[in-house]
Amino acid sequence: MSVELAHAFPLIFAGLAGLLLLAVDMFSKERPPLPELAAASALVTLALSIVVRLSFMSATGGATAGPGLLGGVALSDHFVSDNAALVADLAIGIGVVFAALLGGRYLRIHRIERGEYYALLLFAQIGAMVFARASSGLGFFVGLELMSLALYGLVAFRRTSVRSVEAGLKYFFAGSLAGAIGLFGFALLYVATGSLTFAGIAAGLTEPGAGGVGVSATVSVLGVGAVLAAVLFKLAVFPFHAWAPDTYEGAPTPAVLVAAVAVKASTVMVLLRLLLALGTDPLWHTGVKALPWALGLFAVLALLVGNFGAFSQQNVKRMLAFSSIAHGGYLLAALAVAALVAMPEVLSILGWYVVAYALGLSLTLGGLMALGRTGAEPVHLDDLRGAFAQAPLPASAMAVGLLTLLGMPLTPGFIGKLGLIVATFGLGSEGVWLAVAIVAGSVVSAGYYLPVTISLFRRAPEAAREAAAAPNASAPALGFPRLSLSLLAALALTAAAGLAPFLFSSLL
């Protein structure tokens, strides 16, 4: 069996499992345990990808096995299975597993429980994994569309809700526009360099006229700009962030989890691969290093818009949307450095950040879903008051999740933030300003994460307490051992990653 086939196994399994799940849902008479099935197959995909990574590393001896910083085995001209892709798989897998396990109750109490949801989850997983493996313009577009198509369906899954349909439409228009712009960018780069693969593009850009048809540098600048714009769209980074708040607010909560985590993890890793291929100064050869500085600028702007936008939000999901803009900014800051200096630690740093983000968001949104009652979701700050007294486990999960997103010490989020600050110093003394921006952003973000956390532990308002005490009130009882067990598992995983990160040192 060839090595390439082993590297394709996780993808093959994920695709087959998604199709099988559709068939099971269609042909079974009784209602099958779809959440468990979907979570199990997502877990197996994750496990396969971990096995591939570990064997890959033991075979070649070290985290940076293979050529270059990321290593990797080419699956074709257009896809590569390297360390970056396999690290992205971790975060994607975490997001999908918890969206499947925690989403079941959400779907039921919102009366949208249908089997397609779980199949779409698995398709989103394979789409994100394919996207994370893209090593050419073609692979980029195919992966992006494969991931996005499944996500459009998930975001608009509540067809009866105007908000959800609106969210789906906005997500669809923004996403397809981003895909088109990315495609256009790669077309321009093909014109300029005569190649679609990242490596070929990089070679063409460093030696103008080597493989291209001798067009002006403007074309290649436009091409790189358009590709970056597509990526920034997907990361929801300023100035391409406007779709995020409405989408997050309207979409079903489990869909938000997948959309945020899978897209961030895969996009960041593709961008990392592209930037490492392009090198520091691909466009003008003047030593200005325009690309890293542009990324750094967008990162700072995203930090400003995201953090200050989140500050005044009363709706938790909208707040999380703005905070995800800020998280995109943090990631972009580290990427700006990766573009400038090929720092050996950069993969570990980005990996910790996306995994911590996946864990934090799973806990936050999982807690939010578990606190929901029939037909209503406690998305307003005041709805969350007294949550701890009524339902300690979901409220604690949500609190830990929010602290992880904030980057408190003892949570994995801290490791992510620490890594980012370390990374920014790769720029040298100029990096201090990016580091200061990250730190200042964290201080501001405490101003919106903490009030939500605190309100979970406050006494409920009088009216809510009376309603809860009324005999016919439906307490937000968990009812499902699946739900509490998976919240506990998420908590345990977060605690292990935050307190004893050395346990995961072979993975990240």
Add this chain to the structure above:
Amino acid sequence: MSVFLLVAPLFLGLGLALVSRRTARAAVVLGAATTWVLAVYALAYPARLLFAPTAQPWLPSLGVSLKLSADSAALMLVALAATIGLAVAALGWRALGVHSERGRAAVLGGTLLAASINFLARDAVLYYASFEAAIWPALVVLFLRGHSAAAQTGAQTGAQPGTAQGPKVALRFFLYTFAGSLCMLLAFVYLAWRHQALAGGALTFDLAVLGNTVLPLGEARWCFLALLAAFAIKLPLIGVHGWLPRTYAEAPAGLVALLTGLLSKLGAYGLFRIALPLFPATAHRFGPTITVIALVGCLYAGLCALRFKSLRLTLAYSSVAHLALLPLGLFSMEPSGLEGFMLAMVAHGLSASGLFLLVGWLEERAGALHDGELSSDRPWGLASVIPRFAVLFVAFTLASLALPGTLNFAGEFLLFLGGFSSSALHPWSRSFVLTALVSVVLGAAYGLGLVRRVLFGAPRDGSAPGASAPDLAGPQAWGFWGLFVVIVGLGFAPHVLQSPLKAELSVYRETFQSRLQSTYLDDEARLLARGGGLDVR
């Protein structure tokens, strides 16, 4: 034996406390007592029970490890933490500001654990994390109470809930400390990165290794100032003390005992353990300035304590004034000054937390949760109503004023001696000491004034707080007396604390001096190599 054993009882105690409601208090007490015994035993017999430094890799990719090491200074502060923890558990358990038993255990146990790890930490990231984690329990209590207090006063006065001070106090406290600690984190990461760039090899956050890095003075200055920001806010030095008065006035008394007794030590200890060893030359250069700022603050805080009639505000500012004397001893770099620094920290921890625990008892008897009811410029005349309390209150007040015979006197005397005989600090260091002596006079004025207002004079009929309640008696009174006996006992025999420190502090001094020399030489060489030599910034 590993240093992990020293904090293991605290960790286990905290874990056990969260399991059951009924045994929560006992578990925390047991954990603190075990740690106290271990720490004191290790202090008394350093050869027999040596806590070997340990390092467990924590985040290998970034060079972070769980590195702990227990020398005498750290052990002494761990013992202080355990003592204060026991005192709070015994005397101020209900004044912690939490309703549930497990909540109280979590607040107390969590603070003790984080502070102890902070004293022992020898890795920059671990140090930062524990520095941060130490205030989390207090912060959570402040936030939760702030909201409920705001809701209460809102309901009473008919005002909008949220317009009251509560949440704002907590937020201010949080923003001050968080901003300070993040500056510290930036300085650590910058130093680690520069170390890697200068020395090569992998990234590391080991403080012992980082200490060997000599940064150019320009960079060292910024790093030192960033560290100073964190420590000055926690101590607090004047100018960045803005979070303190309202926090001490509104927080539950048991929590204030922890804040002033234990958490303010994190700031002073950070200067001693982190800022000075890492940046000796910069510390040497800024030392006189910091000392002067601290002494000016000392006078200012003394005047504030004199001016405010509120019991808690007077005590809060008196605490600031006494802590502001610490830099004098530290920057003097004299044996006596450094010993005084350590002794004064221990003494302040014991006496200030004792005083706030007494305030907590009084407030509980009076049924008054808010400082407003305990602030009055008319005398309360408590001495005739609750005489046993009055005796204890006078005893602890005199201890905090550094009456001869108490540990506070030994500490502050050594501080002054160090400042007076120091040649390293400043040519004018003797006038610094004279300024500090003025603050002692001020201390007597506000301390005795407080005693007069609270204890003596004609009581207003039935309106004195706690007038109708029983006097302090039973095990609680014995607890307070025990704490006071410790202060006086150590005051009569300060060598018990001094002797384990002597050798270590002299090594500390020598290292500081030699690194100071080498830094200056190094910097001069660098300037010469650059062809400048005139460019002395």
